[in-house]
Structures are given as structure tokens and as C-alpha cells.
Amino acid sequence: MTIEAVLFDADGVIQLPTVDWQAALESSVPAGRPAGEFVLDLMASEAPSVAGKADFREAVAEVLARWNVTTPLEQVLGLWQRFEADPDAIALVQELRATGVGCHLATNQQAYRRAIMNDQRNYGAWFDRSFYSCDLGVAKPDPAYFKTIVAAIDLPPTAVLFVDDNQANVDGAREAGLHAEQFHLSSGLPELRELLQSYGLLS
CATH class of the missing domain: 1.20.1160 (Paired amphipathic helix 2 (pah2 repeat))
Structure with missing residues (x-):
């Protein structure tokens, strides 16, 4: 089935800490x-x-x-x-959105950090929808987290790709029926582009 939406994790995928x-x-x-x-x-x-x-x-x-x-x-x-979004990662998300593929933020965060990301730094402008675990009442890697999201975006799990730096979260998404791949920003954005291309996304 064609991938109609991509879920992006935050930490390690689109943002990194600025302090040890x-x-x-x-x-x-x-x-x-x-x-x-x-x-x-x-x-x-x-x-x-x-x-x-x-x-x-x-x-x-x-x-x-x-x-x-x-x-x-x-x-x-x-x-x-003390974290910053990677501008090149955000640009890649926008490039993918421009093709008509839904791009959603899927991240484990408590309300304190969600307020920083969503309210202060306006992360929501970069994604079609944002799914914070503290709002959903369930966190990755619980398959219920992913099932809640696919129900919200009204797509079958097989039409959704999830990208996360944590293998346990990838495994949880796969258990819920999603396509899922591991990626960390330290690998470089070309690897993320290749990953998306392998699913028929981007050129």
C-alpha cells in the first residue's frame, strides 16, 4: 500500500540537545x-x-x-x-508535505516540554498534526500510542510510516501494524532522504 502519512519523532530525528x-x-x-x-x-x-x-x-x-x-x-x-530543531530536517519535512503526504509529529513529551515545543516555538506550524504522549495518555513504545494516532488521522496502519531513533519505539510501531524505521540525525539527512525514497516518497 502507498504511504500516505509519515510520523516523525522529535528528539534525535528533528531536534537535538544544545547542552550535555x-x-x-x-x-x-x-x-x-x-x-x-x-x-x-x-x-x-x-x-x-x-x-x-x-x-x-x-x-x-x-x-x-x-x-x-x-x-x-x-x-x-x-x-x-536546551534543544534546537535541525533546520535541514524541518526543510525535508516541508518538502515531503509539499508532495501531499501527511507529516505528523509523534513524540514522547511531558506537558512542561510540550508547552515549549508547541506553544513557545510553534512546532505545530511544521506538521499537519502533532501528537504528544502527555496529551494521548499513552507513550511509546506502547502499540496503543500508534493505534491512537492512526485512528486520529483516519488511515490504516499499513499506509503510515514512522521514523524514530529508538529501536524499541520502532518495534512498538511495527507491532501496531505501521511501517517503521530507525534513524538518528547523527547519520545525516541524506540517510533520511534515502529512507523516505525507499518507500516511494520524494525523488
């Missing part, structure tokens, strides 16, 4: 405490808010208190703002 966030987080940990475990604790605390089931700001505050971190909450949260 892990090193920045680890530098906040009091001396003598395992900084790596602190970062893992923060990442785990984020998961419920990514699925829209908790408040991210409150979760981070609880972790900072648990680890006796004195870095101000707003300073830590600021690390989640």
Missing part, C-alpha cells in the same frame, strides 16, 4: 553520592508525566529533595529547554 544535559545534571549531585543513579532516578520520575499521569515539575522537585540537591528547581528544569 547528563553532565549538567550530574554536576548538581552532592559530593560522594552516585551521580549516575541520580540521573536515572530523574528519568524514571519523568515517565508518568510523559504519559500524562503526573506533574513533571512536582516529580523533579521530589527527586531533588530526595537527593539533597541544592540547585534551584527552575535551573534544573531549564535543561529540558
